[in-house]
Amino acid sequence: MTLVEFLVKTATIVAVFGLTLVIAMYSTWAERKVAGFIQDRSGPNRAGWGGLLQPLADAGKMFFKEDFIPALANKWLFIAGPSLAMLTALLASAVIPFGSTFRIAGHEVPLQGVESNIGILYVFGVVALGVYGIMVGGWASNNKFSLLGAIRAASQNISYEVAMGLSLIAILMMSSSLSLGEIVAQQHGMNWNIFYQPLGFIIFITCSFAECNRVPFDLPECETELVGGYHTEYGSMKLGFYLFAEYINMFISSAIISVLYFGGYNYPGMDFVYEQLVKSLGTEVGHNVATLIGTAVFFGKALFFVFFYMWVRWTIPRFRYDQLMNLGWKKLIPLAIFNIIITGAAVLFLKPVITAWLN
Amino acid sequence: MQLTNRSKQVSNKQMTLAERAYLPAIATGLAITIKHFFAKKVTIQYPEVKRYLGPVFRGRHILKRDADGRERCTACGLCAVACPAEAISMVAAERVKGEENLYREEKYAAVYEVNMLRCIFCGLCEEACPKQAVYLRHDEFVPVFTERDQVIWGKDLLVEDMNNRYTREAWTKEEARALDAKRASGEVTNVVPRAIP
Numbered sequence: 001m002t003l004v005e006f007l008v009k010t011a012t013i014v015a016v017f018g019l020t021l022v023i024a025m026y027s028t029w030a031e032r033k034v035a036g037f038i039q040d041r042s043g044p045n046r047a048g049w050g051g052l053l054q055p056l057a058d059a060g061k062m063f064f065k066e067d068f069i070p071a072l073a074n075k076w077l078f079i080a081g082p083s084l085a086m087l088t089a090l091l092a093s094a095v096i097p098f099g100s101t102f103r104i105a106g107h108e109v110p111l112q113g114v115e116s117n118i119g120i121l122y123v124f125g126v127v128a129l130g131v132y133g134i135m136v137g138g139w140a141s142n143n144k145f146s147l148l149g150a151i152r153a154a155s156q157n158i159s160y161e162v163a164m165g166l167s168l169i170a171i172l173m174m175s176s177s178l179s180l181g182e183i184v185a186q187q188h189g190m191n192w193n194i195f196y197q198p199l200g201f202i203i204f205i206t207c208s209f210a211e212c213n214r215v216p217f218d219l220p221e222c223e224t225e226l227v228g229g230y231h232t233e234y235g236s237m238k239l240g241f242y243l244f245a246e247y248i249n250m251f252i253s254s255a256i257i258s259v260l261y262f263g264g265y266n267y268p269g270m271d272f273v274y275e276q277l278v279k280s281l282g283t284e285v286g287h288n289v290a291t292l293i294g295t296a297v298f299f300g301k302a303l304f305f306v307f308f309y310m311w312v313r314w315t316i317p318r319f320r321y322d323q324l325m326n327l328g329w330k331k332l333i334p335l336a337i338f339n340i341i342i343t344g345a346a347v348l349f350l351k352p353v354i355t356a357w358l359n
Numbered sequence: 360m361q362l363t364n365r366s367k368q369v370s371n372k373q374m375t376l377a378e379r380a381y382l383p384a385i386a387t388g389l390a391i392t393i394k395h396f397f398a399k400k401v402t403i404q405y406p407e408v409k410r411y412l413g414p415v416f417r418g419r420h421i422l423k424r425d426a427d428g429r430e431r432c433t434a435c436g437l438c439a440v441a442c443p444a445e446a447i448s449m450v451a452a453e454r455v456k457g458e459e460n461l462y463r464e465e466k467y468a469a470v471y472e473v474n475m476l477r478c479i480f481c482g483l484c485e486e487a488c489p490k491q492a493v494y495l496r497h498d499e500f501v502p503v504f505t506e507r508d509q510v511i512w513g514k515d516l517l518v519e520d521m522n523n524r525y526t527r528e529a530w531t532k533e534e535a536r537a538l539d540a541k542r543a544s545g546e547v548t549n550v551v552p553r554a555i556p
Contacts, residue, residue, distance in 0.1 A: 034396070036400075037395070037396045037397075037400070038392045038393075038395050038396050039395065040395055040398055040399075040400055040401050040402075041400060041401070041402050042400045042402045042404075045404075202382070311389060311392060311393065311396075312385075312389070314392055315385070315388040315389050315391070315392045316385060316388060
């Protein structure tokens with residue numbers, strides 16, 4: 001790896017990292033704004049225009065609060081909890097393809113932190129590690145409500161990861177690749193996976209709601225039963241990190257959904273736009289502008305799903321714990337397996353017939 | 360015995376497949392919330408926009424002058440007697456020759472003070488006043504004060520300014536009710552009962 005290559009990779013990673021943080025920051029603002037709008041209020045609108053400085057004010061407040069560690073808590077694990085939550089949340093953004101490539105002086109620079117041929121496995125591994133942040137924090141608090149919340153979160157995440165993985169297998173069978181860049185490239189134009197995998201998409205999005213501990217699956221922080229759940233004992237910026245990690249997870253899973261099912265940076269008519277841009281602006285600038293348009297489309301899709309998370313939050317009440325487990329184990333997993341069988345049959349028998357018919 | 364017709368018959372019938380799948384119900388719910396997302400917001404941006412509180416709202420006090428600009432108060436002390444919070448105090452003085460254009464009665468309040476920390480804005484002073492001199496304004500609150508010497512309001516703050524006279528469209532509860540009836544029957548009044556800037 002040459003120095004230039006290293007620097008380019010570092011710059012991409014830092015850009016992706018910063019972008020993720022900014023989007024997560026403004027998700028907190030958007031969450032409150034959406035909550036307000038859905039409840040016929042106007043939401044925060046005092047700090048800056050439309051309340052845009054609200055995240056800064058919140059962060060400032062969080063930073064200046066007392067950084068409290070309970071006397072009987074395990075001090076190191078108590079600090080490790082939110083750090084792990086932040087770490088695992090941020091790691092996943094490295095493999096997401098935000099756009100195709102930038103062409104700088106004849107070199108192609110992919111708009112992706114790491115082009116890994118096991119991208120989706122990496123995302124899964126990192127997301128599975130996310131349980132540790134919650135579990136460690138809940139256990140270290142030395143508080144039964146925190147521990148109960150943490151156990152709930154852990155068992156919920158583990159249960160829904162199974163269905164999530166199974167729903168993904170159908171996608172992998174179609175793409176026959178684990179690389180996220182490859183999966184996106186195959187959905188060129190309007191050839192999005194959502195049209196082939198509607199059932200898989202519903203299972204996947206339900207599971208990602210559960211993975212992010214969002215309503216209707218926010219049992220780990222169910223106030224009526226568990227005070228504050230796993231972050232009952234947390235205050236100051238450590239609590240801020242937990243909440244922030246949730247928003248980062250939300251953005252990451254929205255990005256993954258748009259990559260896997262909604263074609264990432266692909267949009268209908270992209271070839272025509274590309275040709276026109278290359279014709280009028282030259283191969284280098286035209287290519288870069290086309291890439292930027294694709295990236296904007298990608299962010300549009302990802303942010304729509306962030307909005308969808310919030311929209312659902314103010315629509316559906318919380319599930320009961322047994323309902324959650326029933327849905328996960330008795331409904332979603334069999335449905336996901338059924339989906340795999342259907343997809344397998346279609347790939348084996350239907351696809352050759354259709355390809356032959358089209359030719 | 361049936362008290363209302365809002366009661367719903369409870370049944371334990373099996374849910375249909377569509378109901379058990381949750382998704383149609385969730386879609387209905389999402390449609391309802393997105394409708395509210397685009398609906399007009401009910402919030403009134405308070406310090407910039409103030410809601411019209413009605414003609415008989417009891418805000419800060421005012422000592423009225425009559426049509427010729429003379430103070431109406433005769434320092435009889437009935438308001439101070441009526442005040443349950445003992446917020447009002449006054450010092451009476453006799454009008455001398457040449458002050459007829461300042462005070463309507465032969466006796467007037469040289470000092471008239473309201474303690475705004477004691478006042479409970481009950482309006483009993485208004486009702487007790489035989490000269491229609493003291494009123495609680497319907498359009499202004501007592502502003503926030505942060506210093507002790509801002510608590511007791513003297514005549515400098517209370518007496519009406521002739522260049523900016525205080526009026527309202529109903530002075531008594533009976534008039535306010537008549538006004539409400541007028542509005543209900545669709546007659547146009549000079550004040551629209553909603554948020555005013």
